[in-house]
Amino acid sequence: MAFQGIPVLNYHAIDNNMSEVSSRNVSVSLTSFKEHMAWLSQEGYRSVTPAELQALLLHKKQPAGKCVLLTFDDGYLSLYQHALEIMSGYGFTATLFLTTEYIGRAYDQDDFYFVKHDRQLNWDELKALVAAGWSIQSHGNAHVKMNGLDQETLKREVTLSKNLIEQNLGTSVYEFAFPYGLYNNMVINELKAAGYKFAYSVHSGKISTSSKKFHLPRIEINNMDNMDSFKIKVATGYTSPSHARKAKLRDIAFANPALKDLIEKWTHKMGYGNR
Numbered sequence: 001m002a003f004q005g006i007p008v009l010n011y012h013a014i015d016n017n018m019s020e021v022s023s024r025n026v027s028v029s030l031t032s033f034k035e036h037m038a039w040l041s042q043e044g045y046r047s048v049t050p051a052e053l054q055a056l057l058l059h060k061k062q063p064a065g066k067c068v069l070l071t072f073d074d075g076y077l078s079l080y081q082h083a084l085e086i087m088s089g090y091g092f093t094a095t096l097f098l099t100t101e102y103i104g105r106a107y108d109q110d111d112f113y114f115v116k117h118d119r120q121l122n123w124d125e126l127k128a129l130v131a132a133g134w135s136i137q138s139h140g141n142a143h144v145k146m147n148g149l150d151q152e153t154l155k156r157e158v159t160l161s162k163n164l165i166e167q168n169l170g171t172s173v174y175e176f177a178f179p180y181g182l183y184n185n186m187v188i189n190e191l192k193a194a195g196y197k198f199a200y201s202v203h204s205g206k207i208s209t210s211s212k213k214f215h216l217p218r219i220e221i222n223n224m225d226n227m228d229s230f231k232i233k234v235a236t237g238y239t240s241p242s243h244a245r246k247a248k249l250r251d252i253a254f255a256n257p258a259l260k261d262l263i264e265k266w267t268h269k270m271g272y273g274n275r
């Protein structure tokens with residue numbers, strides 16, 4: 001069978017209380033999350049390993065079988081409380097893109113906030129995720145919009161988060177996910193200088209042998225999804241066929257980072273993600 005690409009699903013937090021699910025758009029309900037994982041397992045999906053992913057992106061070596069890449073952003077306690085056990089039951093692992101400024105505590109920021117029972121994971125909980133096979137990678141230090149930073153701050157954001165994770169967990173950090181999906185050419189250059197090999201955007205689509213290493217696709221799963229939209233996203237990497245057509249045109253224009261910066265300047269569009 002021809003290689004169909006790997007869908008990269010992007011989750012944030014998991015909530016057990018429906019009022020919390022509807023009050024923050026970073027959540028999916030515990031019930032939905034359980035249904036998603038059960039369906040993936042029934043359909044024969046397995047989670048791709050970091051080594052397989054590197055082999056695909058660096059050497060165009062395709063992993064065997066139906067694969068999915070499960071990712072979480074920010075690093076909410078609810079991952080340790082819910083996602084870890086549910087996913088382990090199916091043999092799934094994930095990549096967590098961690099924000100390092102708020103380890104072990106809550107921080108109220110309008111679009112990056114914690115409800116009472118949910119805070120940022122602490123290092124012991126993160127170690128448990130690593131022990132279960134999860135990969136902990138960087139989402140920057142302070143969860144800031146990276147395309148608005150001066151070079152010195154940018155350098156600090158990408159190096160401090162990498163160093164903190166590597167020192168506290170004894171693991172290797174080489175992937176980055178842009179907070180809010182925002183980046184520009186300077187951000188990519190600083191990531192490369194700091195030793196990162198890959199970066200994830202919020203451009204939709206699936207990872208394939210032709211994916212660009214510093215704007216890899218991901219598709220967000222959120223509290224607006226039902227099982228039908230979830231299945232479409234897993235199958236295609238897009239929310240709909242018209243979304244897929246528009247995204248393909250945009251990918252052609254954005255394949256060149258300098259051209260992307262120029263287009264964004266013209267249109268005053270500072271990106272299209274919101275996390």
Ligand SMILES: [Zn+2]
Pocket residue numbers: 073074139143179180275
């Ligand atoms: Zn985030």
